[in-house]
Amino acid sequence: MSEDIAPEIVLSLEIDDPALADRLAALLGNIAGLRLANPGEKAAATIVTRDPRIMPDDIALTQRELDVLALMAEGGSNKMIARQLNISVHTVKFHVGSLLDKLDATGRTDAVAHAARRGVIEL
């Protein structure tokens, strides 16, 4: 009988789907040694949905665009990216333009943010 301390594990929920969130909350609501976090409370762990938001086919990124995008996320300038990929700055600009278009972004920063949100890249 280890009746010493009750190391209650606090879990927080970050689930978009309301139905799933409700079911999880109901299942986890009354388990000994486990508790759901109150709003604002810091939790030991978080339950999240790992839904890789799927990219519509019509805005699928080409391999080269993914290459450029990855280097953009590392803070690389067009010149640096060009050197990395052994292509000209013009070509980098071309791919960046396509990325801005496909990701519906206003600039390279927005493009990286959008891509990260969609799970296309991992920061």
Place this chain on the structure above:
Amino acid sequence: MSEDIAPEIVLSLEIDDPALADRLAALLGNIAGLRLANPGEKAAATIVTRDPRIMPDDIALTQRELDVLALMAEGGSNKMIARQLNISVHTVKFHVGSLLDKLDATGRTDAVAHAARRGVIEL
């Protein structure tokens, strides 16, 4: 269409701390309507640890810098940010400069990426 009455929720664990992972696995192991994912199995949700990588005090961001940073992450240009915050473009540049310095970033895109990685902002 025969729909299951008891749609088992499959959860996967992504916990670094072995002790915490074990305790969670034990607690969640025998709950009706809930199951832990087998290796490779895709889960409805994932339990992760949210370690908010703490920002060293010497590079703590001021409130205004956080304001600017948030708008940067939305893809805002200096001009747009200036309008949003009712300050001049010069002031925005001033804060952006501080952010690049504190976040050790080469540009605004890199700054947003760094901030997101450190958990300073949420994309």
Place this chain on the structure above:
DNA sequence: TGCGAAACTGGCCGGATGGCCAGGAAAACG
């Protein structure tokens, strides 16, 4: 009361960025 930090503003300028134009080369596919 004085001092420092934060916020704010300005000018200047080299370089980066993004949009537009126009093409060429190679591979896949019907």
Place this chain on the structure above:
DNA sequence: CGTTTTCCTGGCCATCCGGCCAGTTTCGCA
């Protein structure tokens, strides 16, 4: 073979970005 897609390159140019200089105001705190 012709067509499409992807990748690649160039020029031109308006705008944006970021770094440098210098300044004022406001606020909290010693």
